[in-house]
Amino acid sequence: MSANNVVVLDFETTGLSPDNGDRAIEIGAVKLVDGVVVDSFQELMNPGRRVSSFIENYTGISNQMLQTADDCETVMARFADFMGDFNLVAHNASFDKKFLDAEFNRINHQYSGQFACSLLLSRRINQDAPNHKLGTLVDYHQLPNDGVFHRALADATMTGHLWLHQLETIKQYKPQQAISFEHIQMITGMPKAKVIAFLSQ
């Protein structure tokens, strides 16, 4: 499957670990088909308990905003319809996958898409970046943004731009080759030190 056809997603959550009782409070996503945004998704969801002041300040999502939101199960069912069987991209995908799996488990939903991680890809193909935080990479690559950070759709949209930029970077090394999703996963799974040499072959 082409790496240009993916759903790029981002969660805002009550904390770092669903194993510690944390829940999703917002999901945002963009659907890329042939490298173009054809659809987007953003919904707040009520986790059934108050979020900390740290999370309110970090995300700008207040307890008041969540009071009127649908519950997580309702929103995640709608998101399941949105993402379908698309492959998935996230920045530090291990984090978003943990929450996607935990929330989908609650509604007994299975999905077939595979995850790719723009953070791990950046560490391999942009070793000169100051660091690999999403905000830093948006500045470093001069990617489009509206100045909003730590909201789900804004972060998912910026990650989408980063992903497409990364595909272009790989194409410079492999101009004759169609870049597949499996190709990205292979590169990401390679030892970091060997990646540039591999791309230059």
Next chain:
DNA sequence: TGCCAGGCCCTCTTTAGGGCCTT
């Protein structure tokens, strides 16, 4: 009461420790 994430990756490594990322 006291606890509080986890996978990746580098190095002063592998019988380990700590920084980077995500909220």
